[in-house]
Amino acid sequence: MKKLIAEFIGTMILVIFGCGSAVAANTLLANAGEAIPLALSTLLIAFAFGLVIVAMAYSIGNISGCHINPAVSFSMLLSGRMTAKEFGSYVIAQILGGIVGAGILALILGSTTALGANGFDAASAMNSNMLQAILVEVILTFTFCIAILGVTSKVKNASVAGLVIGLTLTLVHIFGVPFTGTSVNPARSIGPALFTGGLALEQLWVFIVAPLAGAALAAIAYKSLAKKEDTEEIEGV
Numbered sequence: 001m002k003k004l005i006a007e008f009i010g011t012m013i014l015v016i017f018g019c020g021s022a023v024a025a026n027t028l029l030a031n032a033g034e035a036i037p038l039a040l041s042t043l044l045i046a047f048a049f050g051l052v053i054v055a056m057a058y059s060i061g062n063i064s065g066c067h068i069n070p071a072v073s074f075s076m077l078l079s080g081r082m083t084a085k086e087f088g089s090y091v092i093a094q095i096l097g098g099i100v101g102a103g104i105l106a107l108i109l110g111s112t113t114a115l116g117a118n119g120f121d122a123a124s125a126m127n128s129n130m131l132q133a134i135l136v137e138v139i140l141t142f143t144f145c146i147a148i149l150g151v152t153s154k155v156k157n158a159s160v161a162g163l164v165i166g167l168t169l170t171l172v173h174i175f176g177v178p179f180t181g182t183s184v185n186p187a188r189s190i191g192p193a194l195f196t197g198g199l200a201l202e203q204l205w206v207f208i209v210a211p212l213a214g215a216a217l218a219a220i221a222y223k224s225l226a227k228k229e230d231t232e233e234i235e236g237v
Contacts, residue, residue: 003064007090008097010056010068011187014049015101016108019116019192021048022181023109038125042177049182050170057162065152066162069185070094071215075145078219094187102191115192117200118181118207125178133180133203134210140172141184141214142221149222183207184214 025041025048057066067073070091077087106112117123120133128136147168151161169184176182183189189207193200 004089004093006060006064006066007068007093008100010060010064010066011094011097012101012104013056014052014068014185015098015116015188015191016105017052018045018049018188019102020105020108021045022116022177023105023114026114038178042174045177046170046173046182049173050166050168052166053169054162054166057165061162064090068094068097068187070187071141071185071211072145072148074212075149075215075219075222078216079149079223091187095190098187098189098191099194100191102195105192106195112195112197115196116181117192117196118183118189119200119203120180120206121203123199123203124180128179130203130206133206136176136179137183137207137210138214138217140176140182141211142218143214144168144172144184145215145218146222149218150226153226180207184211186211 022045025044028041053066053068056068060066065076067076067090073082073087073090073094076082077084082090102115105115109115120128120130124133126132148165151157151164157164172184173182176184186208189204193204193207
């Protein structure tokens with residue numbers, strides 16, 4: 001139960017700070033015009049998500065592994081690092097955390113019209129179409145998950161794992177924000193979409209299916225490349 005509570009709290013905080021920072025950065029961009037270039041806005045969002053992961057990794061990582069992402073848990077399941085029962089429980093806790101986090105963010109902002117929901121076409125800064133959005137999310141999630149599988153495979157990496165994972169999430173956000181807002185995390189997408197509704201809810205399936213596909217590919221690739229004798233799983237991950 002402690003692991004599930006940790007996953008709930010971690011995902012909730014990720015949505016509040018990550019999506020909240022995205023809303024704030026985009027609001028500043030809209031109000032300040034040239035004073036806040038789009039590139040700077042993207043960096044602010046990217047570092048917000050990355051730093052949240054670093055903070056959570058070093059606070060709840062030793063409790064639950066700090067997945068706070070169904071895609072990460074899916075890659076762990078396919079890699080044999082967790083059971084189907086554990087996976088199901090983690091995903092439920094993560095989705096509930098994402099929904100509660102989005103609800104708290106809506107209360108703070110006093111509106112549900114902009115909660116950092118993911119999207120493509122009209123909802124994309126790059127006007128990405130559906131196929132582009134799917135491809136981008138698969139690649140981003142693949143990169144994120146294979147980094148996690150690699151850095152958590154050895155106990156000696158425990159002290160730096162949180163930093164590596166956080167910086168990798170920052171990296172994928174820098175590339176992905178202009179295309180889709182960067183999901184790589186179904187729970188992060190579900191919460192805001194449920195409150196925002198409309199286009200965000202219609203497009204939500206992409207940000208569930210694509211990250212899970214990317215996570216599956218990462219698990220397959222890592223299992224194919226890694227030697228069993230070189231893998232020593234970090235406790236709790």
